[in-house]
Amino acid sequence: MNPPxxxxxxxxxxxxxxxxxxxxxxxxxxxxxxxxxxxxxxxPGLWAALQGWFAxxxxxxxxVIGCALVGLFMAELRVSHVQRERSAQLARSYLLLIxxxxxxxxxxxxx
Amino acid sequence: xxxxxLTLVLGLTAGIGSHLAYYRYNEPARxxxxxxxxxxxxxxxxxSDSQFARIKELHxxxxxxxxxxxxxxxxxxxxxxxxxxxxxxxxxxxxLEFARFVETRRNLNRECLDSTRQLxxxxxxxxxxxxxxxxxxxxxxxxxxxxxxxx
Numbered sequence: 501m502n503p504p505x506x507x508x509x510x511x512x513x514x515x516x517x518x519x520x521x522x523x524x525x526x527x528x529x530x531x532x533x534x535x536x537x538x539x540x541x542x543x544p545g546l547w548a549a550l551q552g553w554f555a556x557x558x559x560x561x562x563x564v565i566g567c568a569l570v571g572l573f574m575a576e577l578r579v580s581h582v583q584r585e586r587s588a589q590l591a592r593s594y595l596l597l598i599x600x601x602x603x604x605x606x607x608x609x610x611x
Numbered sequence: 612x613x614x615x616x617l618t619l620v621l622g623l624t625a626g627i628g629s630h631l632a633y634y635r636y637n638e639p640a641r642x643x644x645x646x647x648x649x650x651x652x653x654x655x656x657x658x659s660d661s662q663f664a665r666i667k668e669l670h671x672x673x674x675x676x677x678x679x680x681x682x683x684x685x686x687x688x689x690x691x692x693x694x695x696x697x698x699x700x701x702x703x704x705x706x707l708e709f710a711r712f713v714e715t716r717r718n719l720n721r722e723c724l725d726s727t728r729q730l731x732x733x734x735x736x737x738x739x740x741x742x743x744x745x746x747x748x749x750x751x752x753x754x755x756x757x758x759x760x761x762x
Contacts, residue, residue, distance in 0.1 A: 554615040567622035571630035578630075579637045586639045590651040591749055593643055597674075598730055598750070600681035600723045 645674060655749075656742045665737045673730045680723050687716050 522528075553559050596602050640647070649670060653663045694712065698704050731750055735743045 551612065551615050554618050560614075560618040560621075563618055564622045564625050567626035568629040571626035571628070572633050575630040575633035575637075578634055579639070583639045586641070587651070587655070590642075590648055594648045594652065595750065597645065597648060598670075598677060599727045600677055600684050601720060601727075 645670065656738065656745055658738070658742065662737050662742075666734050669730060669733050669737075673726060676726060677730075680719070680726065683719055684723065687712075687719060691716075 554563070642648070642650075649663070649667050652658065652666070658666065690712065694709065731746075735746055738746060
């Protein structure tokens, strides 16, 4: 008793006649592998590295201390800038205080 | 992810907090009073306590007179503006009145310069040569004073 013909048999018979591979097959495969590797190295890598660094307690503490120091440095720059401005302003008001003619328009001082 | 954000927020808070605290603690005081200006002079010229006391005394003594003169200068300026407005409106000049005005203004200017020069010279006498040089450099920016001090 013969089994009923399987529709896959004809397809499998056709598949056995495999064509010759393209001469660029190997080059194309390697190119795809290279592209895949570079993409995977690029996108999630930086973010993952950042998360990895911040996951270390020592780095996180150092980062917070660094931010505080930058804040102090900027404040010191601001204080010295304001001090210079305030000093110039005090010099001007002192001159106005000791020289009443400074309140007069320029042309009036020499007459 | 949460940890990264938390650390970033903490860093930002620490930076802003330290900045504000340091600035508020060290912010230079704002003052326009005579006392404030003299205190600034003491720091700027590195005056000793005795020098500062003498200079303060000199300034306090001449302050009312200088203030009165400043008021007179301002008043004369107003009078001059009114005089000029009348001249433009009527196209007439009262030469006698104008001559009186010019004479009064000249006398006032001379008095102002004398008073200022006396105060500057008396203050400079209390100072050491280095302090004096720095002080003269400071007051030399007052243009009419320069000529009178150098003569």
